[in-house]
Amino acid sequence: MAEGHKSLNLTLRVWRQANRQAKGEFKVYNVKDISTEASFLEMMDILNEQLINEQVPEGPVAFDHDCREGICGMCSLFINGRAHGPDDDITTCQLHMRKFNDGDTITIEPWRSGGFPIIKDLMVDRTAYDKIMQAGGFVSVSTGGVPDANAIPISKVIADEAMDAAACIGCGACAATCKNGSAMLFVSAKVSQLALLPQGKVEAAKRAKAMVKKMDELGFGNCTNTGACELECPKSVSISHIARLNREFLKANIKD
Amino acid sequence: MKGFFKSSIGKKVLMSVSGLFLILFLLFHLCMNLVVVFSASAYNEVCAFLGSNWYAVAGTMVLAAGFLVHIVYAFILTAQNRKARGTDRYDNQNLPAGVEFASKNMLVLGVIVCCGLLVHFGQFWAKMMYAELAGTEGQFAPTDGAAWINWYFHDSPLAVAFVIVYLVWFAALWLHLNHGFWSAFHTVGLSNNVWIPRLKCIAKWFSTIICAGFAFVVIFAACGGINTKSDCCNKEKCGAKTECHQEAPCNPQTCPNAEQGK
Incomplete structure (x- = not known):
């Protein structure tokens, strides 16, 4: 380990639930000597090693993870009351233990939303x-x-805005944070990134209607513009895309 | 537009459009209320103009429809949102700073606004427009709006309580408007990264002007600023020193000049 790191002794309150139908509960585990340079998911790995060694009846903790570099959208934990933990604009896998203090109690929960x-x-x-x-x-x-990348000219402003929307990794933090369980930030980012570009404009109306219809069918809630999704989004996707989705959806319906 | 109003965005658009309509009504109502600050008789003329005339009744019905749509869809959307949220709740949820209190509590604020509205209806609409339509007699003439305002916020034994209730009502309305104003534009798609902060700023100014205006009229009346004595408006009979706004029988219980008038 590099110089300057500290070791943390932590108390973890982890949500344990055997399956969808089973009743879940918090279990308390203690982990020791966690380096402040470890990532949060590495700390979870250490916890799981410990649980396997101790042969606890509930076994290791199941949690989603994949790329561990903030681009796949698989990690999903709700840590100390915030999606992806107590830092802004990062995913759980980018969260490091230096954000915590020795002796802290950390509460780890799954996304809690009807859609998930x-x-x-x-x-x-x-x-x-x-x-x-x-x-x-x-x-x-x-x-x-x-085709040649420069065959269709696209202004820098539009390209940037489309790229900002395309940064959405579909992790679900938006719907998990939203008090209405709304997936509007996710859907708006996907509609926006394509509606902004000439290649996507052709199917913009059809796309907006189809995606909103599917979102409603799946039981996601209605957006009330609290803006909590934007604040918790690890990719800082703006709620201005929600306004664009609303425009696209209105236009599509008026054209009918 | 087939199926539009069944979609989540369609329902939200209905909420937004009805909300913007109600916001316009509030602006109109404030302009009307402010007249009483300058002239009680002019205010009563406005009341007479908006009394039981067919256009006023038609306008009231359209307004009631706007309220109904806004209220009914608020409950429908809230019920859907609660279902979408699911039954599980986080052990604790620490939302980062930046999520407005009002945006999280629009239904509660709306219910408070509706409760205030019921009190207001009972005190003014029932005694004015409804009384005129039903042909019933009250303490004051249905078109003597200035006298009713003066009574509830100055002369009534419960005046202080009424003032407090109305100020709480306006505070809830301020919060409701503060979020509702910019949110309505956002929902109909009239917003982007440039306009979100602008709309939020306009919303703050607009809701402050509206609610401070309403509160000013109430406080103005509570301080005895409305120059009306409609209970003893017949100058010759009761000798009231203040301006008379209309002919009405003298009420000895409330008229300070009753003895002199007799």
């Missing part, structure tokens, strides 16, 4: 977002040679 049922412990089913994407979050293109 619990699979086990801290893992939730986020396939609802995939279903919304399948409904229209794509551009239909003919097969053939790859």
Whole structure:
């Protein structure tokens, strides 16, 4: 370990739930000598090693993770009352233990939203977002040679705005934070990134209607513009995209 | 537009449009109320103009429809949102600073606004427009709005309580408008990164002007600023020294000049 690191002794309150139907509860575990340079997920790995060694009846804690570099959107923990933990604009895998103090008690919960049922412990089913994407979050293109990237001129401002929307990794922090369980920030980011660009404009109306319809079918709530989603989004996706989705949806319905 | 109003965005658009309509009404109502500060007789003329005339009744019905849509959809959307949120709750949720109190409590604030509205209806609409339509007689003439305001906020034994209730009502309305104003524009798509802060700023100014205006009229009346004595408005009979606004029988219990008038 590098110089300057500190070791933390922590108390973890972790949500344990065997499956979707089972009744869950918080279990308290103590972990020792956690380096402040460890990531939060590395700390969870250390906890799981400990639980395996101790042969606790509930086994290791199930939690989602994949790339561990903030781009896949798999990690999803609600840590000390905030999606992705007590830091801004990062995913759980980018959260480091230096954000905590020795002796802290950390409460770790899964996303709690009607759209994301619990699979086990801290893992939730986020396939609802995939279903919304399948409904229209794509551009239909003919097969053939790859066109030149500069064949269609796009202004820097538009390209930047589309890129900001495309930064959404679909982690679900927006719906998990929203008091209405609304997925509007996610849907708006996906609609926006394509509606802004010439390649996506062709199907913009169809896309907005299809994705909103699917979102409603899946039982997500209605956006009341609290802005909590924007503040907890690890990619800082702006709620201005929600206004664009509303515009696209209105336009699409007026054209009918 | 098939199925538009069944969609989540469609329902929100209904909330926004009805909300913006009610905001326009508030602006109109404030302009009307402010007249009483300058002239009680002019205010009573406005009251007479908006009494039981067909256009006033038609306007009231449209307004009631706007309220109804706004209130009914508020409950429908809240019920859907509660269902969408699911039954599980976080052990604790620490929302970062920046989430407005009003945005999280619009229904509660709306219910407080509706309660205030019921009190207001009972005190003014029932005694004025409804009384005129029903042909009933009250303590003051239905078109003597200045006298009613003066009574509730100055002469009534419960005047202080009424003033407090109205100020609480306006505070809830301020919070409700503060979020509702910019949120309505956002929902109909008239917003972007540039306009969100602008709309929030306009919302603060607008809701402050509206609510401070209403509160000013109430406080003005509570301080005895409204120059009316409609109980003893017949100058010759009761000798009231203040301006008379309309002919009405003298009420010895409330008229300070009753003895002299007799």
